[in-house]
Amino acid sequence: MRDNEIEAAWHGLASCEQCSIRDLVLFADLKGDDFGIIHLPIEDLWLPVGAALYQPGQAAGHVFTVREGLFKLEQYLPDGNHRIVSLLGQGDVAGLEAIVADSYEHAAVALAPAKVCRIPRDVVARLTPKLHRQLMKKWHEAVQRSHECTRELSTGSARQRVARLFLLLAPESARHCRLFGRDDIGALLGITPETASRVVAEFKRGGSVTEIAPNIFERNLGALDGIAAEG
């Protein structure tokens, strides 16, 4: 988590026009010749688990579109502890603050192997009028996600929080989902790693989830829903 930003592997220059998830991302509204305006390189990177997109305080020169994987946004507390304040997944934008501020406000670290597009802030600035609608949508999503984290993941008993986390980790339709380290679960739910471990173990024993590979789980949605809502 310290010096592994170097670990980001350069994959190539992105060709946004052919992007497979373009309707999900910032450039959804752009037309053919709008891409001519982009003369700074947009890079296509992939990152292993634990690699950081940026650190708090670092000069904010880029925004990042998440194409695949999962990121945590974490912030530090006066007492030295830290807390995960949001999760970002496919289609989300990390580092939006680059548009209005000079430095990043979180550490953005990959929780699952990830692919991202790195877009210079100047490209966004140049395209501003064309991107307006999408930018609004992305900001809106950022706020929604953050509220979701407080509402679902910082409220209720540890059992409820873990259950809701399992439900948020992947869409209902997904066959299985990947969980992350117990420390991260703790920092996200506001509980200790030990409690996180105990609750996950209890869910396994009770059949609410099944571990089909290390940290890959099949979910019993009915059971989890029940736990998430229990009085």
Place this chain on the structure above:
Amino acid sequence: MRDNEIEAAWHGLASCEQCSIRDLVLFADLKGDDFGIIHLPIEDLWLPVGAALYQPGQAAGHVFTVREGLFKLEQYLPDGNHRIVSLLGQGDVAGLEAIVADSYEHAAVALAPAKVCRIPRDVVARLTPKLHRQLMKKWHEAVQRSHECTRELSTGSARQRVARLFLLLAPESARHCRLFGRDDIGALLGITPETASRVVAEFKRGGSVTEIAPNIFERNLGALDGIAAEG
């Protein structure tokens, strides 16, 4: 909290050009003749404690600039409970989602007597290019506030959370600050009203705060800082 949106008193039509806090708000960048574009009325309202600006699901026709007072944004949980996910104060904008969505996502309720400007979404839409920079700033602030709520108010012991709440309630320079009902403190900090009451009482006894009038407190910033950061 139920049907008291009616309680909002109409104060008059706003004259944004002479607004005393214009540099804080959405229209900060507008020039003299830009105001000609606004032909829908911008209303100036004040609301008593407990009055709602809007309810979740309600058609989102306006955004609101908070000129004075304090609002809570609350959302409802699957189990029927609710949780305050953010606070809004002077200069903040409530109901930003009106720009990109059709209905509001929270209940916005006054926690202190409040003055707001009610701006039709069409006015914002019409002024879009001029407002772009301010809109970005406001969205950014919304995200920051929300992250602040998880980081400061949903992390650590009840003592720490209450101490941090006192510190957030007003700038350091403020002589005193107004606290709100114990139920709201609970819903904001993720603790029970009883615990909230007990901790506030303990702070009073210990001299960390002094109640100079019902729910008006003078703060001992040093003591509160210490509690907020205790290991």
Place this chain on the structure above:
DNA sequence: CGGGAGCTTGAGGAGGATCAAATCATGTGG
């Protein structure tokens, strides 16, 4: 004066934190 809402306080118990030890997984060097 009586009622109600919100706040305070108390006693008891449950849930989660803490500290410590055991187990498991991974990677390294012999």
Place this chain on the structure above:
DNA sequence: CCACATGATTTGATCCTCCTCAAGCTCCCG
């Protein structure tokens, strides 16, 4: 290929915080 070191996860035992339920209190308003 095995022995060992390292780090994460699991589990256990104990303690403390906070929740729960219940009663008393204060203040406001009819």
